[in-house]
Amino acid sequence: MYEIGRLCVKLAGRDAGMKCVIVDVHDGFFVTIDGQTRRRKCNIKHLEPLDHVFKVKKGASHAEVVKVLKEHKISVVDPKTKKPAEKPKKVRKKKELLDQAEEEPQAKENTDSEKKSSKPIKKEDKK
Amino acid sequence: MPEPRFRSRTFKRVHKKLPGGSTVLTHEKRTPQPHKCAVCKKELKGIPRERPYKVKKLGVSKKRTERPYGGYLCSACSRKLLKEKARA
Secondary structure: OOOOOEEEEEOOOOOOOOEEEEEEEOOOOEEEEEEOOOOEEEEHHHEEEEEEEOOOOOOOOHHHHHHHHHHOOOOOOOOOOOOOOOOOOOOOHHHHHHHHHHHHHHHHHHHHHHHHHOOOOOHHHHO | OOOHHHOOOOEEEEEEEOOOOOEEEEEEEOOOOOOEOOOOOOEOOOOOOOOHHHHOOOOHHHHOOOOOOOOOOOHHHHHHHHHHHHHO
């Protein structure tokens, strides 16, 4: 009854109530499941077999299982995979000093040029 | 003689030892009943049994189990219900 390709419903745990397909059979009470549930090893006591057996090869990947399920009109919602936030890069001290050294002469030029080019802001522009 | 409001069994009597070594009788409100399964009335596991002001501070995942029907049905009853749903 618990063979590869069997459609089941998970009864226990966080994924309870979701449909899954048996992808691999281990010794005794354990099988590997995938589909709407997360891909994991599971005890057959926590599974309710249904009357469908899909053509899935042993150890099939998640994409293959999802494809088979979609053929039989069972939708699979992939959990949102959060993109890790970019870590701020540490700038080493030596580099900071060099940058400052370069910036100082440039900063002086900028300030002089700003004074010349800066037009007086008219009141109308503000509105 | 305790204050009139403490003369009822709403408050439980708690003896507390003070740092100085002496003990004092204090009155505390009673902890609420444990949460029960809606079907078999057994006590629910994983649900904190505290007064509302303490429960409010907890995070959502600490207030109930992560299972479907968590905090409402016990594991056995939710399993039974899901089995019936799958067979229907």
